[in-house]
Amino acid sequence: MKNNDKQIGQIKDRFLKLINIVLVMIPFAIYDSFVLGASQFAGRDRIYVWMQALLFMLVYSLATRTYDAFYIKYSKISELIYSQVLSVLVADALMFVVIWILLRQFPPFLLALLTLAVQILLIIIWVYLVHQWYFKTNPPLKTAVIWDQRKDFLELIDSYGLNKRFEVIRDSNVEDCINDLSILDSVEVVFMCGVRSHERNIIMKACIANDTPVFMIPRIGDVIMSGARNMHMFHLPVLRVARYDPSPEYLFTKRLLDLVISGIGLVITSPIMLATAIAIRATDGGPVFYKQTRLTKDGQLFQVLKFRSMRVDAEKDGIARLSTGENDGAVTPL
Known part of the structure; x- marks a missing residue:
């Protein structure tokens, strides 16, 4: 039953994301159609409009994933709007350059700014309506907070407005939790703060067995391990941990993109x-x-x-x- 509810929730989330992506794409498609229709592409601009609309949706979708712009469950309205505005700026800037190259002349900039304003307005409306709908139809999850060093985590939940999402019914020291794992049976979500690896593994195994999601604030060692490279040695899976060492071609490409995208962003x-x-x-x-x-x-x-x-x-x-x-x-x- 829990899996069915989870799948239905995932379908709803994807449908809402698709609505957002299409809404933001429509003003761009109108702008693109107007610009190409007034150029030498008139008469065959439809295919260009459709292709660029699909490309815009792809870029915008990737940008929203980068900026966590669809974390409706865990983000404030202001954070969602901020993330989506950043995403649409990235998508619009890239597509503006594509149109510029296609036309071989500078596209109408003021009209592009008007298009951006309409997109931001649609984003604000979508975020507000979806946020209101989500928290009216989904009661807060019964939550346990297990801590070792950070006892003030409840204040963080309140200060970030996440009490609409999480109702803390258990606030326990890690030792008490280890001694009585049954306190995890009645909760739907577990937060762990500063818990050491041995105790954390015990709690995580109990949560996974109960199909209970776990949110964990990592320690320094966890952050270092997150960049480990998977490899095989001695016929065993091995994690290689070392200082980050990107390739020269990656550094060159990244620096070039940094300069180009930031330059466009500064102008806009x-x-x-x-x-x-x-x-x-x-x-x-x-x-x-x-x-x-x-x-x-x-x-x-x-x-x-x-x-x-x-x-x-x-x-x-x-x-x-x-x-x-x-x-x-x-x-x-x-």
Whole structure:
């Protein structure tokens, strides 16, 4: 019965994703049809429109997967909108370049911005309606939180608005859980925070046996192991763990794409960044940007440049501070 419900839920999720992808594709297809119809492709532009519409859907779908843009169950409305807007920016930018190459002339840019605005409006409407529908039709899951070092995980669930999704009915130290695994029988989801590998394996085996999903906050060793390479040695499966060492051709391709995509992104978002800069300056008269020294590969230093979102004197004592939430006095109103 649980498997049937899970499969039905997966079908619903895929159907909702398809609706979103088609909705976002329609404004692009209209723009593409108008641009090609007004060019030398008139009369045979339909096949180009269909091909580019399918390509747009593919790129947008891949981008949404990269940015976790369909995590309706676990994300806030604002996070879903942000992820999908990033995805549509990537898809639109790539397709704009494709149209540019196809026409051999610069496509109408203002019309492209209008198309983007319509897409963002459709994204906002879709996200809001689907989010509201999902949490009205799906009660929160009975949840157990098993911790070793991070006892404040309940506060994280509340602060991220995930109490609509997870109803914590068990909050247990890992030792108590190991001594009485029956506390996992009455829950639908288990969170593990900072639990060491030996105890974690025992709990995970019990959860898998009960077909109970597990969310785990990894330790440093887990993060390192996630990049291990699968191989065979001694007629046994072996995991090779080493420092990340990408190939030269991958580094060249990545750097080229970084420059091209970020360059296009800067051009497209420059009006938004200009408006943001003016708003920051007008809010308190302070500097627009915040600069800080960060570390990159091999401990090399670099200067990160961000739009300032905290008061100028927020770190006047030289100590870096994380935001404590919406009521943090160090955060500017903007």
